[in-house]
Amino acid sequence: MSYPRPKSPNMQNYRPQLTSVMSFGHRLSGVALALFAFGLAAWLVAGAMGPAAFDCAQAVVLSIPGRAVLFLLTLAVFYHLCNGFRHLIWDSVRAFELRAIYTGGWAVVAASLVLTSALWLWVLT
Amino acid sequence: MVDHSDEVDEVPRLKWPRHFPVPRDFGVAKGARIAEGKSWPTPEGATRIATLRIYRFDPDGDEGPRMDTFRVDLDDCGPMLLDALIWIKSKVDATLTFRRSCREGVCGSCAMTIDGTNWTACTRAMNELSEPATIYPLANLPVIKDLVPDQTHLFAQHALTEPWLKTETPAPERERLQSVEQRAVLDGYYECIMCFCCTSGCPSHWWNGDRFLGPAALLTAWRWLADSRDEGRGERLEALDDPFRLYRCHTILNCTRTCPRGLNPGKAIAEIKRMMLERGG
Amino acid sequence: MTRPRITPYSAAHGLGAAGHAARHWWAQRVSAIALVPLVLWLVWALANGGATDYAALSDWLKSPINTILMILLLIAAFHHAALGLQTIAEDYIHSRARFAVIALVQLACAAGGAAGIVATLLIAITS
Known part of the structure; x- marks a missing residue:
């Protein structure tokens, strides 16, 4: 043949579905939380270095961009936590019917939004 | 046969987004970039028309893959997508190539990516498709010709x-x-x-x-x-x-x-x- | 990577099955189960104003229970993160650079965990 065989497109034309989008969200929030773990360790090291270093770290964390990052992080925490439950339920070979997958998926999205807003409303008041 | 009568409707309900938000040629090898192909004429005297955009690739030619646009007379062919493809092959473009056999969803030959999800063409009704519908061969497989992947x-x-x-x-x-x-x-x-x-x-x-x-x-x-x-x-x-x-x-x-x-x-x-x-x- | 690809079967067979893969999967699940209560505790403690300034942080981590919970959280979180990031590296990197990235991930998580644990102990012990 005169032209090599092309590969048919995959992500470029496949429809985003709740299944794949939520799985990608789980991975993305996981990476964000891994970075948060390193940030937590750094914050604790700042605390161990004394009041001056810790106040510096707190100023960064409680600044406006810092609070924005914290908001996104709590969203990531609750999403990864709720979807993590869903994953653990699947690992026990339960809730694999299509209806359960979709209901659970939307429930996780709703729960993470509700928990994040509830937490931030509580903190800010 | 598994009873899935209470399952979620397999046809995606949300018509948008149709594909992941990446550029059409994101990460695609140069030889696999899809060009715009031929737009075939509307059949004369047809009242109900469906537009199908179909992935085409000619291994004997010198060009890469392209998207052809066909217009199908729904009153002249059967209710399923496979019927429309056969109609195109017999009345419009005889070079359109696809696998098919049982025409009832039990052989697995006509599996293809229809409107962004994989399904068998013989069990996908024409009235479940978007307008225009996009038909690609099964995702991420080397393409032998048109809608025939190398499995x-x-x-x-x-x-x-x-x-x-x-x-x-x-x-x-x-x-x-x-x-x-x-x-x-x-x-x-x-x-x-x-x-x-x-x-x-x-x-x-x-x-x-x-x-x-x-x-x-x-x-x-x-x-x-x-x-x-x-x-x-x-x-x-x-x-x-x-x-x-x-x-x-x-x-x-x-x-x-x-x-x-x-x-x-x-x-x-x-x-x-x-x-x-x-x-x- | 160099792998025999002469026939379709040898391409699918590759280098054979490595074995012991279920351990990684199980460790991920165990650390996940541990993280559920620990993360909820952390979020609640921080939202409750446990560490608004140095004095509050010191008081909070001086309590032995809080010290232990923080150390357990760091162990579980860095273990879970190391396994997860390794999975991501295996998924997306297909060249030999994968090994370098996985090594980096494991070392960084070990270092981060160790740093966090030592820092917690220092805050708890020193005044």
Whole structure:
């Protein structure tokens, strides 16, 4: 043949579905939380270095961009936590019917939004 | 046959977004970039028309893949997408190439990516399609011609699971007996028609398809692991105990979503992982 | 990577099954189960104003229970993160650079965990 065989497109034309989008969200929030773990360790090291270093770290964390990052992080925490439950339920070979997958998926999205807003409303008041 | 009458409607309800928000040629090899192809004329005197944008590739030509736009007279052909493709082949462009056989959803030949999800063309009704509908060959496979993908690797992965009965006990005079309950365990796994809609729609298989076996092969592996008459469970689990062959599955569940027979490869893989754990992984 | 690709079967067979893959999967699940209560505790403690300034942080981590919970959280979180990031590296990197990235991930998580644990102990012990 005169032209090599092309590969048919995959992500470029496949429809985003709740299944794949939520799985990608789980991975993305996981990476964000891994970075948060390193940030937590750094914050604790700042605390161990004394009041001056810790106040510096707190100023960064409680600044406006810092609070924005914290908001996104709590969203990531609750999403990864709720979807993590869903994953653990699947690992026990339960809730694999299509209806359960979709209901659970939307429930996780709703729960993470509700928990994040509830937490931030509580903190800010 | 699995009863999935209470399942979520398999046709995606939301018409948007139609594909992941990446540019059309994102990460695509230069030879696989899709150009705009021919726009075929509207059939004369047709009142109900459906527009189909179909992926075309001519291996004997010098050009890469392209998208052709066809207009189908719905009053002149049958109700299913396969009927429309056959209508195009017989009345418009005889070079349109696709696999087909049973025309009733039991052979798996006409599996293709229709409006962004994998399904068999003979069981996708024309009135369930978008306007215009986009029809591609099964995702992430080398294309032989038009809508015909090369499934050699997928069948090799299926063969790797050794899908036959393994026994040490010599054959009895009649059948190897199995109770009704033991036979019921195979329901939902033996009906696989090897259309590879699931494997072709699995993002993990897109990224690691050379080493990850994929939902179709793993569903078959579970069908034999679950069979009470099989005596090779240890060998089978040893062959699957690999970070790539089995454990690239991250329970994304695109497979269960897209199976045109209503089977559940995701559940089969979870059962394999549980059996692997029981073995003492 | 160099791997025999002469026939479709040898391409699918690759280098054979590595074995012991279920351990990684199980460790991920165990650390996940541990993280559920620990993360909820952390979120609640921080939202309750446990560490608004140095004095509050010191008081909070001086309590032995809080010290232990923080150390358990760091162990579980860095273990879970190391396994998860390794999975991501295996998924997306197909060249030999994968090994370098996985090594980096494991070392970084070990270092981060160790740093966090030592820092917690220092805050708890020193005044």
